[in-house]
Amino acid sequence: MTADQFHATLQALQVAVFGGLGVVAFFQWRRRRGEAAAWLAVTFGSLALVVVIGEVIPEDATGTLIEVIEKLTIVLIVLFPYFLYRFAISFIRRRRWFYYLATGLTAAAVAATLIVDIPESGASGSVGFTILLYLVLAEWILLPGRVSIRLWRAGRRQATVTRRRMQTLSIGAVAIAAALVLAAVSSLAEEPGATEILVQLLALASGPFFLLGFAPPSIVRSSWRIREQAELREAEIRLLSADTPTDIAAIVLPHATHLVGGRGSLLVDGDGNLLGVHLLDEDEALASARGDPPAEDTLDSGDSVDVPIRSGRLIVKASRYTPFFGEEEIDILKALAAVADLALTRARSFERERAISNELRKANQAMKEFVAIASHDLRTPVTVIKGFCIALQQQWASVPERDKLEFLSMMDRQADHLSRLVDDLLTVSRIDAHVVEIRKEPMEIAPAVARALEGLDAEVAVDVPSGLEAHADPHHVHRMLRNYVENALNYGRPPVKIEAKPRDGWIEVMVRDHGEGIDTQFKARLFEKFARAQTGGAEAKQGTGLGLSIVRGLAQANGGEAWYEPNVPKGSCFGIRLPRIES
Amino acid sequence: MDTKAGSMLETKNVMVIVEDELDMRTVIKAMLSADPRIRIVGEASTASEAIELARTVDPGLIILDHSIEGDITGLEAAPMLKEVAPNAKILLFTAYDMRTAAQEEPAIDAYLRKDSIANLLPTVQSLLDLN
Numbered sequence: 157m158t159a160d161q162f163h164a165t166l167q168a169l170q171v172a173v174f175g176g177l178g179v180v181a182f183f184q185w186r187r188r189r190g191e192a193a194a195w196l197a198v199t200f201g202s203l204a205l206v207v208v209i210g211e212v213i214p215e216d217a218t219g220t221l222i223e224v225i226e227k228l229t230i231v232l233i234v235l236f237p238y239f240l241y242r243f244a245i246s247f248i249r250r251r252r253w254f255y256y257l258a259t260g261l262t263a264a265a266v267a268a269t270l271i272v273d274i275p276e277s278g279a280s281g282s283v284g285f286t287i288l289l290y291l292v293l294a295e296w297i298l299l300p301g302r303v304s305i306r307l308w309r310a311g312r313r314q315a316t317v318t319r320r321r322m323q324t325l326s327i328g329a330v331a332i333a334a335a336l337v338l339a340a341v342s343s344l345a346e347e348p349g350a351t352e353i354l355v356q357l358l359a360l361a362s363g364p365f366f367l368l369g370f371a372p373p374s375i376v377r378s379s380w381r382i383r384e385q386a387e388l389r390e391a392e393i394r395l396l397s398a399d400t401p402t403d404i405a406a407i408v409l410p411h412a413t414h415l416v417g418g419r420g421s422l423l424v425d426g427d428g429n430l431l432g433v434h435l436l437d438e439d440e441a442l443a444s445a446r447g448d449p450p451a452e453d454t455l456d457s458g459d460s461v462d463v464p465i466r467s468g469r470l471i472v473k474a475s476r477y478t479p480f481f482g483e484e485e486i487d488i489l490k491a492l493a494a495v496a497d498l499a500l501t502r503a504r505s506f507e508r509e510r511a512i513s514n515e516l517r518k519a520n521q522a523m524k525e526f527v528a529i530a531s532h533d534l535r536t537p538v539t540v541i542k543g544f545c546i547a548l549q550q551q552w553a554s555v556p557e558r559d560k561l562e563f564l565s566m567m568d569r570q571a572d573h574l575s576r577l578v579d580d581l582l583t584v585s586r587i588d589a590h591v592v593e594i595r596k597e598p599m600e601i602a603p604a605v606a607r608a609l610e611g612l613d614a615e616v617a618v619d620v621p622s623g624l625e626a627h628a629d630p631h632h633v634h635r636m637l638r639n640y641v642e643n644a645l646n647y648g649r650p651p652v653k654i655e656a657k658p659r660d661g662w663i664e665v666m667v668r669d670h671g672e673g674i675d676t677q678f679k680a681r682l683f684e685k686f687a688r689a690q691t692g693g694a695e696a697k698q699g700t701g702l703g704l705s706i707v708r709g710l711a712q713a714n715g716g717e718a719w720y721e722p723n724v725p726k727g728s729c730f731g732i733r734l735p736r737i738e739s
Numbered sequence: 740m741d742t743k744a745g746s747m748l749e750t751k752n753v754m755v756i757v758e759d760e761l762d763m764r765t766v767i768k769a770m771l772s773a774d775p776r777i778r779i780v781g782e783a784s785t786a787s788e789a790i791e792l793a794r795t796v797d798p799g800l801i802i803l804d805h806s807i808e809g810d811i812t813g814l815e816a817a818p819m820l821k822e823v824a825p826n827a828k829i830l831l832f833t834a835y836d837m838r839t840a841a842q843e844e845p846a847i848d849a850y851l852r853k854d855s856i857a858n859l860l861p862t863v864q865s866l867l868d869l870n
Binding site for chain 2: 533535536538539543546550562563569
């Protein structure tokens with residue numbers, strides 16, 4: 157092969173490579189439509205145009221049109237580093253001073269190109285041409301150099317595919333800059349032959365790097381991604397055995413962050429609650445979880461990649477390079493999020509099962525305690541009655557008459573207590589089983605209060621306006637009021653008072669006494685079954701310990717509520733709230 | 740508190756009934772009065788009363804309920820009673836199902852559930868070696 161043939165081959169290859177790059181860049185822009193893709197298309201489209209024009213126009217052609225085309229070709233070559241720089245600053249934070257320097261230098265170089273006469277290769281040029289040459293050299297060194305360094309440095313924190321793509325683009329930028337500088341320098345040399353071949357080789361070599369940088373074949377991407385894929389597979393296995401949302405967040409977030417070269421990430425549930433945060437401060441994480449718009453200065457911080465999943469959202473503060481270089485990484489992130497979603501669903505169902513199991517355990521424990529206390533309370537009166545029966549049967553003759561009467565009186569009292577206890581236990585069982593018989597009807601409160609006080613040998617003040625009507629079962633209301641009043645008389649101190657008043661859609665009936673009131677610690681358990689305050693002595697044992705739980709159960713069964721509050725200045729105030737009928 | 744200490748302090752057949760229900764104390768006394776060898780020398784309704792009484796009367800047997808007045812239960816009171824009255828047998832007489840807990844407490848010598856009150860006298864006689 158002769159030198160001319162070799163030169164022609166290199167030319168043809170350049171046309172193929174740069175033409176191909178131009179076409180690829182154009183289609184990438186068509187597909188992505190972003191600013192970076194547009195500048196890339198302009199960069200390599202113009203380069204392809206230069207190479208094609210150089211090939212199409214014969215070397216010995218002359219004429220005004222040819223001169224204009226040649227000038228435009230040189231302008232495009234001068235503009236090429238600027239286009240490359242614009243592509244880079246579409247996602248790398250630009251320094252203002254360098255941006256003005258680059259724009260000014262390029263404008264000056266373009267202007268000089270248009271004004272100055274360019275001599276034939278090898279001929280010495282004017283002062284203007286020397287200035288143009290230095291301007292162009294400065295631009296060709298500074299701009300691609302800057303792009304190359306920034307891309308290389310920015311790629312260091314990225315996932316392998318993104319990093320390799322940025323690094324190969326960086327190498328391509330250095331190669332093309334070297335080719336342009338050499339071409340400019342060689343134009344000054346007397347014998348440019350050897351340098352010209354080197355220029356062409358360098359330019360040609362930059363092509364594959366650029367191609368790998370912005371459109372790496374899938375086999376290359378797969379080989380670059382081997383380490384990340386292995387780590388992801390391991391993470392997915394750990395995800396499927398994680399039991400809690402916190403564990404899931406701890407596994408998924410570091411990988412999600414690394415995949416898109418982000419500075420942090422968070423996992424949020426369907427209600428916007430944070431399940432986990434990686435590398436972000438809490439305020440920023442909470443703002444992201446709420447869906448607040450990002451702060452204005454986000455060029456450095458990158459954009460959020462927000463992956464909605466069934467169980468919530470995976471949000472990654474991605475780098476600015478991710479949308480351009482890490483498109484596939486975002487797809488992988490979505491796949492990872494889907495696995496995390498499965499794991500979350502599984503963890504949630506575990507949590508529900510645990511909660512149900514705890515509830516059942518608690519209910520079982522409560523039932524055991526209920527049965528234990530009920531058994532104890534049922535056995536006690538039976539024991540007393542049975543014991544006296546045995547004693548009287550065995551020692552009838554020796555027991556004094558006075559003792560016999562006392563024994564019979566005690567048996568009678570215990571039989572009454574047993575009867576009340578059985579009745580209360582049956583009522584509690586019906587309340588718990590939600591099978592309380594309810595006959596709700598319009599009923600006036602004042603007569604119901606009067607009936608509740610019938611037969612009581614104690615003074616109870618009444619402050620109940622006439623005309624107050626509730627919608628409730630009169631038998632239940634009677635039992636609730638009677639229970640409260642008996643409690644006030646047995647455990648409280650006089651004066652005891654019943655009040656009733658309307659409030660919103662309710663009628664509230666309160667029974668007040670002036671005793672010691674209820675101990676703060678006991679208040680929480682007051683309406684529970686067998687809750688007995690340590691009032692001391694036999695008075696605490698008079699009741700069945702079920703009265704207040706029955707009041708609450710009946711109040712709720714009638715669509716109302718029962719409550720306790722301290723009376724002012726002292727004592728207790730027990731209330732029931734019933735649905736009101738507007739008169 | 741009703742103590743009948745005095746000349747009978749030396750006898751081994753003394754009893755302390757720790758029970759917070761008056762009717763229950765009365766029926767226990769009525770049941771045990773069938774055996775004249777059994778002398779009831781004291782009654783208490785709380786653990787602290789019982790400990791004080793046991794220290795004074797040196798009982799041979801203490802009938803102890805689990806659910807008694809005050810913060811200390813019968814089960815908790817048993818070792819304290821044994822400490823102040825090491826010669827006394829302790830019978831846990833309660834309406835709760837506490838057989839296992841009673842067996843696991845070394846201070847308790849016997850357990851009887853209250854609804855088996857028909858067996859109270861034979862149990863007491865056996866513990867006091869009165870058969």
